[in-house]
Amino acid sequence: MAATDAAAPHRSRHRAELTGGRRRAGRLRELLVSGVVDSFGLSLGWTLFNLIATERGGLPMAALFSSAMLLGVVLSAPITGWLARHLHGRTLLLLAGCTEAVLRIGLLAALLAGANPALVAVGVTVMHVAAFAGFAAMRAEVAAVDARPRAMTRYALSIAAVEAAGAGVAALLPMHRWSLAAVFAVYGLSLLPTMLTARRARTARLVTPPAPAAHATRVERRRAETEARGVRIPLPVLAAGGGVMLLSAGPTLLSVALATELHGQHAVAGAAAAFSAGCLLSSWAVDRVGRLRLPAAVVWPLWGVGMLIGWLLAPAHLTGLFLAQFLSGLSMTAFEGGMDARLARAARPGTVTTVLAWSASTRALGSAIAVRTLPALIAAPAVGTVAGAAAAVLSLVSLAALARSRTRARAATARG
Secondary structure (H helix, E strand, O other), X not given: OHHHHHHHHHHHHHHHHHHHHHHHHHHHHHHHHHHHHHHHHHHHHHHHHHHHHHHHHHHHHHHHHHHHHHHHHHHHHHHHHHHHHHOOHHHHHHHHHHHHHHXXXXXXXXXXXXXXXXXXXXXXXXXXXXXXXXXXXXXXXXHHHOOOHHHHHHHHHHHHHHHHHHHHHHHHOOOOHHHHHHHHHHHHHOOHHHHHHHHHOOOOOOOOOOOOOOOOOHHHXXXXXXXXXXXXXXHHHHHHHHHHHHHHXXXXXXXXXXXXXHHOOHHHHHHHHHHHHHHHOHHHHHHHHHOOOOOHHHHHHXXXXXXXXXXXXXXXXXXXXXXXXXXXXXXXXXXXXXXXXXXXXXXXXXXXHHHHHHHHHHHHHHHHHHHHHHHHHOOXXXXXXXXXXXXXXXXXXXXXXXXXXXXXXXXXXXXX
């Protein structure tokens, strides 16, 4: 009897752990499904948007809207930081979702009606401010449930994979009235699951702590001063992420326009499917690379090389384009998931949403420069030359970081 009584607390603890695990898994599934539905609708409508822009204005117009999109992502960081200080996670998600839904439908209609491209670009920027404020809040919810890199990478790969599927569907749709009506409906209504899941948001607004009491110790005063400063932005990490995207993301982010100009519109669907397949393998790749225990300064440039290397073959053959998109999907998703997981683990409570917004923002800043510069430097058939040069630079950066890491390890061993 005594043994039974002694075992009771252990059984209760085990049941509590199982219940908590099921709740975490259920919440992760809810967040994942909401993100997948939203991202499919966004990719479907945004790909159609880019196809129409490419048809009417070629690569320069597509680059204009892509740059406007990335500018919105850049601006989303300070705006999201301000919102996170004043709004609970559920309110932030609802505000961002409603704003984005209205602009999705309105901007696609404006483009079809032949509105001024500059005005449409301004709207695209505002839409993506809202979109990435919501995206940061959703990733903060994932981190609140499970802070492991695998969970964040799985969320990122699912989003990227379904975005590729949406792009493929959009490329295959005929330009009929009924198909456009279906795209409008999916484009706008796909945000509904995100708004519903916002009701259970865990992320609280960032509250500035009260000033320390007069009798507080020196340690307590220092802690209060640190917390009062609010969000700590890890500038070196963010700069490294933005630099990788500056050198490597241009061809991937212009893949719809590049695929259309290199091999025709029929190639967009296959390229999207290849990107999706790469995304699905990114979680496995993160696990394999993680076992090597290499520093981020070595691994991140190599993910950039992975985004670029296939583009050496893309202009020559359709298979090369598919290979480029497969490697881009794998490498970009692994890089973004790993970077976000690292930043989320290092952020103090209440600041995760803001830090992740800055993470996406700095990557987008590098990407915006790349997307805007690439069409000005080259025509589509020469993309392989630029990709090869950028891959060589990133390879040298990775090798230098590896040599520096090994030198430090040997020096530490010698001191020990």
